[in-house]
Amino acid sequence: MRITVEEHLRWILERVEPLPIGELPLSLALGRTLAEEVCARHSLPLWDNSAMDGYAVRAADLATASADAPVRLAVRGEVLAGSAADPAIPSGSAVRIMTGAPLPAQADAVVPVEQTRGDREGRPWAEESVQVLAAVPVGANVRRRGEDTAAGAVLATAGAMLTAGRAAALAAAGVAGVRVHASPRVVVIATGSELRAPGETLARGQIPESNSLLIAGLLRELGIETERVDHTSDDPSALAEELRMLAGTCDAVITTGGVGPGTHDVVRIALEREPGVRAVRVAVRPGQPQCVGRLRPAATGAPGAFIFALPGNPVSAAASFELFVRPALLAMQGRRDVHRLRLTARASRDWRGAPDRLQVLPVVISNDDAVPGALVCTPAVNPRGVSHAVGGHGAANGYALVEVERGDVRAGEPVTVVVMSP
Numbered sequence: 029m030r031i032t033v034e035e036h037l038r039w040i041l042e043r044v045e046p047l048p049i050g051e052l053p054l055s056l057a058l059g060r061t062l063a064e065e066v067c068a069r070h071s072l073p074l075w076d077n078s079a080m081d082g083y084a085v086r087a088a089d090l091a092t093a094s095a096d097a098p099v100r101l102a103v104r105g106e107v108l109a110g111s112a113a114d115p116a117i118p119s120g121s122a123v124r125i126m127t128g129a130p131l132p133a134q135a136d137a138v139v140p141v142e143q144t145r146g147d148r149e150g151r152p153w154a155e156e157s158v159q160v161l162a163a164v165p166v167g168a169n170v171r172r173r174g175e176d177t178a179a180g181a182v183l184a185t186a187g188a189m190l191t192a193g194r195a196a197a198l199a200a201a202g203v204a205g206v207r208v209h210a211s212p213r214v215v216v217i218a219t220g221s222e223l224r225a226p227g228e229t230l231a232r233g234q235i236p237e238s239n240s241l242l243i244a245g246l247l248r249e250l251g252i253e254t255e256r257v258d259h260t261s262d263d264p265s266a267l268a269e270e271l272r273m274l275a276g277t278c279d280a281v282i283t284t285g286g287v288g289p290g291t292h293d294v295v296r297i298a299l300e301r302e303p304g305v306r307a308v309r310v311a312v313r314p315g316q317p318q319c320v321g322r323l324r325p326a327a328t329g330a331p332g333a334f335i336f337a338l339p340g341n342p343v344s345a346a347a348s349f350e351l352f353v354r355p356a357l358l359a360m361q362g363r364r365d366v367h368r369l370r371l372t373a374r375a376s377r378d379w380r381g382a383p384d385r386l387q388v389l390p391v392v393i394s395n396d397d398a399v400p401g402a403l404v405c406t407p408a409v410n411p412r413g414v415s416h417a418v419g420g421h422g423a424a425n426g427y428a429l430v431e432v433e434r435g436d437v438r439a440g441e442p443v444t445v446v447v448m449s450p
């Protein structure tokens with residue numbers, strides 16, 4: 029029996045428990061998922077300030093100013109960014125002010141230095157009196173207190189990732205540390221006696237091991253550093269023992285290979301006695317055979333680390349990671365939205381669909397030169413033989429997701445895509 033991709037993902041997500049929560053300074057929390065709502069501790073900007081290098085003025089003084097009839101103002105000092113000064117600005121005067129400096133209380137606008145004439149030959153800035161060449165409205169070039177964010181406003185919600193932009197917003201709003209979920213401790217295991225280290229001399233039947241690099245790399249793209257990469261023998265009972273040890277010491281184990289129906293499919297055999305793990309066939313191409321669930325730690329027997337036993341074919345492993353492992357690891361970190369944005373791209377050519385299965389086809393997605401704002405996608409591998417095509421997959425920057433009932437795709441038709449990397 030085959031289950032759908034949605035059913036399989038639902039089964040996984042129902043069993044994911046969020047990782048513990050701790051407080052970290054913002055710099056260490058980057059990329060983590062927030063465990064609480066975070067509000068601005070003060071308004072942004074903190075006070076009215078200048079948007080330009082120029083002169084703080086009273087707008088009413090300059091009502092008649094023009095290039096032909098400049099208005100002369102007495103210069104009464106200077107405020108720089110970081111200055112606490114609040115110089116008086118009586119009518120008919122101005123204060124030199126730099127970008128970001130607090131606006132003196134008696135000023136209501138800023139004139140950029142480019143709209144003024146200095147009082148020294150060859151120097152833009154005036155010492156004693158400045159000629160202003162244009163009128164300005166009240167509020168011109170002034171950034172108002174709180175116009176970006178009010179004090180107390182919600183800047184980030186629980187379940188959101190602390191992106192660079194959010195971290196900067198929180199820091200600017202006076203927040204130093206946040207409560208975030210732990211990052212999962214993940215161990216990657218490659219199985220298969222035919223596998224050799226990249227670059228090693230290969231005998232007939234042997235191939236370079238590439239899946240552990242693929243999985244560790246995909247984890248890093250998710251912000252997770254792999255704890256350890258192991259290579260196992262073909263002994264199911266030794267692997268079962270190793271998995272029971274890992275069940276109590278890490279949060280997720282990702283294996284590749286050995287889940288098929290073959291006589292030596294070590295992972296499937298090692299997992300047969302794990303009550304919390306199920307082996308299924310999913311209606312997807314590639315990535316059909318999957319074993320997933322919670323392992324039992326040797327010590328307690330309570331549900332422990334998640335295991336994702338992915339098929340060994342490299343593109344099957346990559347597509348399985350995208351469809352099942354990535355959302356699960358995000359959910360583990362408390363992420364509210366675990367799904368990628370789904371976009372629409374135009375197929376650049378015809379390709380054969382995968383009858384009765386979701387087709388997950390590695391594609392190159394690019395801007396459509398013919399239609400501004402639109403995307404186009406081109407298969408990165410031959411759609412007739414995807415699961416082993418590790419070479420072509422390397423050039424893909426996303427997947428086309430062709431719905432189960434859709435059948436073949438024709439050039440020019442819209443297709444759903446997810447973008448993995450630029």
Ligand SMILES: Nc1nc2c(c(=O)[nH]1)N[C@H]1C(S)=C(S)[C@@H](COP(=O)(O)OP(=O)(O)OC[C@H]3O[C@@H](n4cnc5c(N)ncnc54)[C@H](O)[C@@H]3O)O[C@H]1N2
Pocket residue numbers: 218219220222223235236237238239240284285286287288289290293314315316317338339340341342344415
């Ligand atoms: N009789 C059947 N045979 C197969 C079926 C089936 O239903 N009935 N399913 C096929 C599908 S679909 C897949 S996917 C694979 C799943 O196989 P395994 O998970 O057991 O994977 P392996 O046999 O161990 O390896 C498959 C392939 O991938 C290469 N491989 C494995 N690990 C690595 C690695 N770390 N780095 C690079 N390459 C790796 C391995 O050498 C094999 O070529 O089964 C089909 N067969």
Ligand code: MOO
Pocket residue numbers: 312313314315316317339341344345415416
């Ligand atoms: O389902 Mo397998 O992963 O297609 O080659």
